[in-house]
Amino acid sequence: MRVKMLDLTREYKIHRDEYMKAVNGVFDRGSFILGEYVSNFESMLAEYTGAKHAIGVANGTDAILLSLLASGIKPGDEVITTPFTFIATAETIVLAGAVPVFADIDPATFNISPESVKELITEKTRAVLPVHLYGNPADMDSIMSIAENRGLSVIEDCAQSLGANYRGRMTGTFGDAGTVSFFPTKNLGCAGDGGAIITNRDEVAEKARKLRVHGAEKKYVHSYIGFNSRLDSLQAALLSVKLPKLDEKNAARKRIAEIYNSRIKAHGVVKPALTPYGEHIYHQYTLLCSERDELKSFLAEKGVDSTIYYPVPLHRQKAFEKYSAGVNLPNAESAAAGVLSLPIYPELKDEEAEYAADQINSFYA
Ligand SMILES: *Cc1c(COP(=O)(O)O)cnc(C)c1O
Numbered sequence: 483m484r485v486k487m488l489d490l491t492r493e494y495k496i497h498r499d500e501y502m503k504a505v506n507g508v509f510d511r512g513s514f515i516l517g518e519y520v521s522n523f524e525s526m527l528a529e530y531t532g533a534k535h536a537i538g539v540a541n542g543t544d545a546i547l548l549s550l551l552a553s554g555i556k557p558g559d560e561v562i563t564t565p566f567t568f569i570a571t572a573e574t575i576v577l578a579g580a581v582p583v584f585a586d587i588d589p590a591t592f593n594i595s596p597e598s599v600k601e602l603i604t605e606k607t608r609a610v611l612p613v614h615l616y617g618n619p620a621d622m623d624s625i626m627s628i629a630e631n632r633g634l635s636v637i638e639d640c641a642q643s644l645g646a647n648y649r650g651r652m653t654g655t656f657g658d659a660g661t662v663s664f665f666p667t668k669n670l671g672c673a674g675d676g677g678a679i680i681t682n683r684d685e686v687a688e689k690a691r692k693l694r695v696h697g698a699e700k701k702y703v704h705s706y707i708g709f710n711s712r713l714d715s716l717q718a719a720l721l722s723v724k725l726p727k728l729d730e731k732n733a734a735r736k737r738i739a740e741i742y743n744s745r746i747k748a749h750g751v752v753k754p755a756l757t758p759y760g761e762h763i764y765h766q767y768t769l770l771c772s773e774r775d776e777l778k779s780f781l782a783e784k785g786v787d788s789t790i791y792y793p794v795p796l797h798r799q800k801a802f803e804k805y806s807a808g809v810n811l812p813n814a815e816s817a818a819a820g821v822l823s824l825p826i827y828p829e830l831k832d833e834e835a836e837y838a839a840d841q842i843n844s845f846y847a
Contacts, residue, residue, distance in 0.1 A: 485825050485834045487787035488667055492829035497723075501673075504719040514715045516695075523718040524678070526725050531644075531652040533660070533680035535687035538713025539694050542641045542663020545677040547574040548711065549659035550609070552679075552689035553635045555580050559608035564594040565795040565806075566814045567613045571639050572796050575611065576805075583607070584797040586811040590755040592616065592768070592821070595813070596624035603628075609635040614643030614653045616768050616791075616823075617669065617735075619760030622648050622656045629657070637661065640680075642765035644670050645732045649759050654680045659690075664713075664721060669735070669765050670728050672717040734828035735764040738835050742767055742824060745839035748846035750777075766791060766823040769842075774820050777845050784841045789823045 494501065508519060520538045527536035539545050555561065557579030563572050565584040575582040585598035594612045610629055612620040620638075629636045636657025640646075643653040644662050654660020664676035679690050689706075692699055697708030739762070743753055752770040756762055768791065771777050781788050795814040797806035824838055 483834065483837045484785040485787060485830075485838050487789055487825050488827050489829070490666060490671070493827075496829070497727075500723050501720060504723045505716060508716050508719045516712055517715055519715040519718040519722070520713055523713070523722045523725070526722055527662075527678055527680065530725060530728075531655055531660070531680050533652070533655050534682045534684070535680065537679045537681075537687060537690045537694065538718055539677045539679060539690075540711040540713065541675040542661060542665060542668075542677040543570040543574060544694075544709065544711040545661035545663065545679045546570060546611075546637065546639060547577050548690045548693045548709065549637045549661050549679050549681075549686070550574060550578040550580065551693060552686045553609065553637060553658045555608055555635070558606065560604060560606040561609045561611055562599050562602050562607060563611040564613055564615070564814070565797040565811055566592055566792060566817055567615060567639070567796065568641070568792065569796060569799070569801070570641075571611060571613055572802065580608070581606070582796075582802065582805050584795075584802075584806060584809055584811060584814075586813045587817060588621070589813045589817065591618055591620070591757060592817050593618065593620035594625070596621055596628060599625065600628055603632055603634075607632065607634060609637060610657075611637045611639060613639040613641075614646060614760075616754070617642050617646050617763035617765035618754065619643060619646050619648040619653050619757070619762075621757070621759070622653075623759065626656055641665075641668060643763060644668070645728050646763040647761050655682060658683055659686055664717065669732060669763060670721065670724060672721050672724075674714070674717060676713050676717040676721065678713065731828040732763040735826055736762075738826045738830050738832075739764045739767050741832060741835040742826075742839055745836055746842050748843050750846040751842065764826055767826040768821050768823045770817070770820045771822050772820070774822050777842070778822055780845045781838070781841055786838045786841050787825055790821060791823050793818055
């Protein structure tokens with residue numbers, strides 16, 4: 483059997499008519515930049531997440547950058563984040579002129595360790611940037627209490643966690659802003675690049691809205707130096723059709739995760755950690771494995787895709803060498819050496835997941 487990491491054509495085949503109708507509607511109106519499609523989707527996203535505001539932007543990376551700037555992060559400020567994430571999380575800190583400070587992670591959840599954050603706070607610290615990695619919420623109670631004690635901003639990177647709740651409240655609504663990506667492979671993906679900022683803070687929303695259109699408060703009147711970073715109307719129209727299906731799609735991911743959880747019996751792997759506070763929506767289903775690289779090759783021989791998210795933690799990347807000389811983060815380093823993500827997406831078939839699980843068992847047998 484061949485089990486692909488992801489096959490987006492399966493989803494398209496199911497929903498093609500609805501998706502094409504949404505796309506055609508945008509052409510019928512001839513309105514492609516901002517306007518009604520974007521503001522409708524923003525209202526839907528605000529309602530879905532429970533955030534007061536949602537602002538559509540060009541991608542998830544810009545969502546982080548604009549959130550940092552809209553929260554008042556200035557050159558020289560230190561922002562504490564995790565090294566065990568996609569580069570965009572920390573790249574944007576540098577693009578905002580600030581200094582990324584890498585904390586270690588919790589070895590069970592792979593999310594930023596609040597104890598490690600606490601140890602790294604200095605006079606210059608202005609913000610904490612947790613990631614809800616793989617769709618599993620970070621320890622927000624601890625992070626928020628540290629931030630509130632020290633007067634720090636919190637930006638939550640929710641690129642992988644849209645729809646995951648933390649003690650009944652959506653990720654992204656705890657701090658100053660939450661950032662979402664609609665990259666096609668994310669739990670809510672569009673047909674290209676897209677992103678959004680969610681926030682309960684009026685001043686952050688107002689500034690982010692200006693930053694995405696060249697810092698303009700109205701046409702040709704510019705309050706700040708900004709960006710061209712809008713969510714396309716075409717993407718917004720498509721996302722408006724897809725958002726109401728997100729909970730159902732996330733539930734389908736959980737069903738696949740349950741197959742893996744019950745069927746994988748091997749002692750050589752540790753299954754995803756669940757927490758008492760967070761709902762895991764399985765953007766990825768990630769195992770911690772002994773002999774990870776051998777297992778990955780074995781699965782490939784058996785036709786089963788797998789991916790390492792992420793093989794090199796950010797503090798070990800050349801791009802960040804200026805910010806991480808002498809930094810040792812043992813938990814992030816051992817996670818990078820041992821993680822392996824299995825195929826998981828709503829349209830993956832049960833028998834495909836069962837086959838993948840059986841191959842893992844037979845590797846360790
Ligand atoms: C995908 C992702 C991003 C960036 O989103 P883009 O839309 O690709 O710019 C940022 N952070 C994390 C954790 C991601 O997974």
